[in-house]
Every structure is written in structure tokens, then in C-alpha cells.
Amino acid sequence: MKQAVVLLSGGLDSATVLASARADGFACYCLSVDYGQRHRVELDRAREQVALQHAAEHRVVTIDLRTIGGSALTADLPVPKDSADAGIPVTYVPARNTVLLALCLGYAEVVGAFDLFIGANAVDYSGYPDCRPDFLAAFESLANLATKAGVEGAGRFRVHAPLVHLTKAEIIQLGTSLGVDYSRTVSCYDPDTAGRACGHCDSCTIRRKGFAAAGVPDATRYQESR
Amino acid sequence: MKQAVVLLSGGLDSATVLASARADGFACYCLSVDYGQRHRVELDRAREQVALQHAAEHRVVTIDLRTIGGSALTADLPVPKDSADAGIPVTYVPARNTVLLALCLGYAEVVGAFDLFIGANAVDYSGYPDCRPDFLAAFESLANLATKAGVEGAGRFRVHAPLVHLTKAEIIQLGTSLGVDYSRTVSCYDPDTAGRACGHCDSCTIRRKGFAAAGVPDATRYQESR
Numbered sequence: 001m002k003q004a005v006v007l008l009s010g011g012l013d014s015a016t017v018l019a020s021a022r023a024d025g026f027a028c029y030c031l032s033v034d035y036g037q038r039h040r041v042e043l044d045r046a047r048e049q050v051a052l053q054h055a056a057e058h059r060v061v062t063i064d065l066r067t068i069g070g071s072a073l074t075a076d077l078p079v080p081k082d083s084a085d086a087g088i089p090v091t092y093v094p095a096r097n098t099v100l101l102a103l104c105l106g107y108a109e110v111v112g113a114f115d116l117f118i119g120a121n122a123v124d125y126s127g128y129p130d131c132r133p134d135f136l137a138a139f140e141s142l143a144n145l146a147t148k149a150g151v152e153g154a155g156r157f158r159v160h161a162p163l164v165h166l167t168k169a170e171i172i173q174l175g176t177s178l179g180v181d182y183s184r185t186v187s188c189y190d191p192d193t194a195g196r197a198c199g200h201c202d203s204c205t206i207r208r209k210g211f212a213a214a215g216v217p218d219a220t221r222y223q224e225s226r
Numbered sequence: 227m228k229q230a231v232v233l234l235s236g237g238l239d240s241a242t243v244l245a246s247a248r249a250d251g252f253a254c255y256c257l258s259v260d261y262g263q264r265h266r267v268e269l270d271r272a273r274e275q276v277a278l279q280h281a282a283e284h285r286v287v288t289i290d291l292r293t294i295g296g297s298a299l300t301a302d303l304p305v306p307k308d309s310a311d312a313g314i315p316v317t318y319v320p321a322r323n324t325v326l327l328a329l330c331l332g333y334a335e336v337v338g339a340f341d342l343f344i345g346a347n348a349v350d351y352s353g354y355p356d357c358r359p360d361f362l363a364a365f366e367s368l369a370n371l372a373t374k375a376g377v378e379g380a381g382r383f384r385v386h387a388p389l390v391h392l393t394k395a396e397i398i399q400l401g402t403s404l405g406v407d408y409s410r411t412v413s414c415y416d417p418d419t420a421g422r423a424c425g426h427c428d429s430c431t432i433r434r435k436g437f438a439a440a441g442v443p444d445a446t447r448y449q450e451s452r
């Protein structure tokens with residue numbers, strides 16, 4: 001069985017990617033990262049997805065990105081609610097996906113995998129630069145220069161982003177067809193201590209509209225009934 | 227004053243790079259990474275270099291790469307001594323410089339710097355793929371696609387590796403001319419608890435030969451007198 005490393009946040013997108021990689025026939029080695037994010041409850045959801053989807057392995061790497069800060073997710077800045085601002089929002093975490101993919105790459109070398117899966121999406125997203133196809137292609141090139149496995153020619157690293165060109169509704173339809181239990185995922189940037197979504201941040205807004213457009217019931221637990 | 231982020235391990239090379247960046251007129255924001263390395267005493271040396279060289283700021287990011295392992299520096303594997311093996315050695319840490327440069331990139335965005343300095347060297351080195359010029363060029367390209375600061379055109383990220391084509395002797399001569407105190411650096415992969423070098427690992431061997439070739443007295447503290 002081919003091996004893949006799946007970057008698993010515990011959100012809707014990465015849960016769908018895990019299901020997609022499994023449907024492609026990969027044994028999935030999942031990596032989650034505890035980077036000091038405000039919405040750390042997503043790590044519990046990641047563990048649930050690992051169990052529900054029978055992943056081969058799960059590792060959680062701890063890194064304190066609060067030391068660097070610069071984002072509403074890793075510093076003491078408010079998460080915008082019901083925002084219509086254009087541009088890259090304050091929830092952008094500097095160089096986050098570069099850090100996360102680098103960790104996936106290291107993990108892949110250790111387990112002998114060459115396929116990296118990430119739930120990046122450049123349609124219904126928050127405008128983060130490190131979710132776009134040209135970033136992902138550049139990382140793939142880098143991966144093959146950066147590693148012992150790459151330069152020794154044991155294989156060629158590939159970055160798979162199966163959701164990158166899908167709308168949120170299409171992602172939800174894909175995951176639903178693959179049996180993903182979205183009630184065991186969290187997208188909210190600012191959940192309460194019980195893990196319930198705020199319903200108003202960028203990520204909640206995109207998620208809610210996605211379920212409505214997909215015609216799939218939204219089982220997300222919100223902080224107030226909507 | 228222009229700002230630069232300097233990746234500062236506390237070793238000979240990065241101490242020289244810090245001096246070089248300062249000589250180029252940069253205010254230096256130093257980043258050290260506690261990644262669970264066996265030779266963690268280097269972090270103390272990094273703090274000393276920050277003070278000795280009057281860096282503008284120093285941050286230490288903690289990340290547990292032992293969760294990923296796969297190296298004699300981050301897993302329970304012996305460090306080779308007096309080795310003549312060809313190829314990339316077991317001290318290679320999977321994707322390390324990709325992770326470290328990604329953290330520098332995030333830090334640079336937060337402080338508004340576009341210049342990243344790294345002590346990579348591809349002459350007297352251990353053969354690590356992520357020290358070579360083509361890796362560094364690929365990271366520079368990635369950096370400009372990965373970040374808010376890069377895509378919004380506020381500046382262009384540059385990766386500086388002023389030592390990349392120098393021999394170890396030339397590095398030591400450069401640092402000596404810039405006043406670097408090499409007695410307050412550590413290169414050893416397997417120092418004792420007092421921070422004294424083993425004298426026999428790959429890194430010690432390269433360092434010792436470098437001082438001899440440079441004609442500079444070697445003030446390194448070894449575990450036994452040699």
C-alpha cells in the first residue's frame with residue numbers, strides 16, 4: 001500500500017482530504033500541529049478523524065508560533081466577525097503553510113512517503129497566499145531539493161491539494177459521498193471552551209454558506225442557535 | 227537601518243554570519259530554534275553571541291522535532307565518530323533547514339524584514355542537501371509566493387548565505403577579522419553536559435581542520451586534551 005502524509009488540522013477541508021487520500025488507496029500518516037492556535041480544540045477533532053477514518057498513524061508536533069505572533073490566531077488580537085474587508089485578513093499566520101508543509105516533508109522522509117496531502121483551497125477561502133496553486137508547486141520543487149530522499153532519487157515528492165479548485169459546497173459534497181462525519185470537525189477560529197463555533201468569523205461564514213449551497217444539513221454546533 | 231533575520235544556532239558558521247550581516251549594515255533580529263537537538267547547549271552560545279554582537283532582538287522558538295525523529299540529532303541514535311563514510315550522514319535532520327527558514331520567514335514578516343541570513347555552507351560540510359545553493363534559491367522563490375508581504379509587493383525576500391562558497395578556514399578568517407569570539411560558539415553534535423566538544427564527530431573534525439588551515443588558534447574546549 002502506498003504511503004502518504006496528510007496534514008490534518010481537524011477542520012472540514014483536511015478531514016475531506018484524508019478521506020480523498022484513502023479513496024486513492026493511500027495508507028495515511030497524519031500530522032497535526034499544535035502551534036499555539038487559539039482554536040486548539042481542532043486537535044481533538046483531528047484525533048477523532050484519525051480514529052473514524054482508520055488512518056495508519058497520527059503524530060502531533062508541538063511548535064510555539066506565539067513566539068513569532070503576528071496573527072489573530074497566535075497573538076492577542078481579536079478575530080474579525082462578520083467582516084467584509086478585502087485583502088488578506090489578520091487571521092493570516094506568517095509563513096504557516098510553509099512551516100506545516102516542511103514538517104510534513106520531514107515526517108514523510110522518516111516514514112518513506114513521497115506523497116503529501118494538504119487541504120489548501122483557493123476558491124472559498126480567506127485569501128491566504130500560502131493556499132494558492134503556485135505556492136504549492138513551488139513547495140513541491142523545494143521538497144525535492146531539500147531532502148536526502150529527494151536528492152538521492154529514491155522517489156519524487158508530490159504535493160497533492162485535491163480541494164484547491166473546488167468550492168466549499170463541492171468539498172462538502174465530495175466528503176459526504178466519502179462518508180466524512182463533519183459534525184466531528186471544527187472550522188471556527190474562535191470557538192468557546194466547549195468547542196462550539198462562533199458562527200461569525202470568516203471561517204464560520206464560509207462553512208455555513210458551503211453547507212447551504214451543497215444542500216447538506218449543517219451539523220456544526222454553534223454557540224447560539226441561529 | 228535595514229532589518230535582517232539571522233538564523234543563529236550558536237555554532238561557528240552562524241556566529242560568523244551574524245557578524246557579516248552587521249558589517250553589511252543590518253539591524254539583526256536573531257532566531258534560534260530549540261528543536262530537541264542533542265546539542266542543545268548551542269542555544270546558550272546563541273544567547274552569548276546575541277549579547278557579544280549587540281543584535282537588535284533574539285527569539286527562541288520551541289519545536290519538538292523528536293516527534294518526527296529520523297536523525298542522530300533528534301532520535302536515540304549514536305552520533306558517528308571519526309567517520310569516513312560517504313553520502314549524507316545519519317546526523318541529517320529531515321527537512322530541518324526548510325523548517326528553520328520557514329520560521330525565519332514568519333519572523334521576518336512580523337518585524338518587517340525582507341533579508342534572511344543563514345550560515346549554510348556547501349564546501350566543508352556534512353553533505354546535507356538543504357545547505358546547497360539550489361535549495362537556498364528555491365526557498366527564496368517560495369518565500370515570495372508564501373507570504374502576505376511577498377505577494378502584496380511590500381518588498382522582495384532575499385536569502386543570504388554569505389558563507390556558502392567559503393572553506394571552513396576562510397569562514398574562520400572572515401569571522402576573526404570581524405571580531406567573532408569563537409570560544410563562545412559550539413559546533414559539536416555530541417557535547418558533554420559542561421558543553422565541551424567531543425572532538426570526533428563530523429562537525430568537530432571539520433571545525434578542527436578549519437582552525438588549523440586558517441592558522442588561527444583553536445579555543446574550542448574539548449572533553450579531553452588533544
